[in-house]
Amino acid sequence: MESAIFLDRDGVINEVLTSRVKYVNKPRDFFLLDGVGEAIRLLNEKGLKVFVVTNQGGVGLGYMREKTLIEVHQRMKDDLAEFGARIDDVAYCPHKPYEGCACRKPGPKMLVDLAEKHNVDLKRSYMVGDRDPDIEAGKAAGTKTVLVGTREKVTSKADYIFPDLLAFSKWLVQGTTILD
Incomplete structure (x- = not known):
């Protein structure tokens, strides 16, 4: 079984709630955060699977169509490819918040489903997020958890905390930890 890095999207990979973009509802609203292309390329070079797991309640609420969300994810992949980086798969929840x-x-579920699909050992994997639901999902799936950024006050206890995805990626690939 392989190890993987599960990444939340908004606030980990791309800008959200910034002066340039509030929410990413169209491909033109998608902007990579500084260092993300290099960060994901480093993870790819380490031989890790990289997945995106993202709540996209804007689909269920009618702010965007699922087709547009797929176009946003293609923009993300295209932007990352400019850095020699790739995402192995994307899982998203299109349902309204509190829909149950x-x-x-x-x-x-998104992490578990991707792990089954790609033969990933969750115990040897990481969930990287910027909010409590990300950390809680990683813990529930059995991954190590990583909090990045300072977008909002987080009460969940992540296993590791880094200022951004690039700092985490450098730490991981430099052998500061092993994936066993």
Whole structure:
């Protein structure tokens, strides 16, 4: 079984709630955060699977169509490719917040489903997020958890804390920890 890095999207990979963009409802609203292309490339070079797991309640609420969300994810992949980086798969929850679906974080379903699909050992993997639901989903799935950024006050106890995805990626690939 392989190790993987599960990444939340908004606030970990791309800007959200900034002066340039409030929410990412169209491909033109998608902007990579500084260092993310290099960070994901480092993870790829380490031989790790990299997945995106993202709640996208804007679909269920009618702010965007699922087709547009897929276009946003293609923009993300295209932007990352400019850095020689790739995402191996994307899972998203299109349901409204508080709809009670099984896939929405803090539930672990998106992580578990990707792990089964790609033969990933969750105990040897990491969930990286910037909010409590991300950390809680990682813990529920059995991954190590990493909090990045300072977008909001987080009460969940992540296993590791880094200022951004690049700092985590450098730490991981430099052998500061092993994936056993």
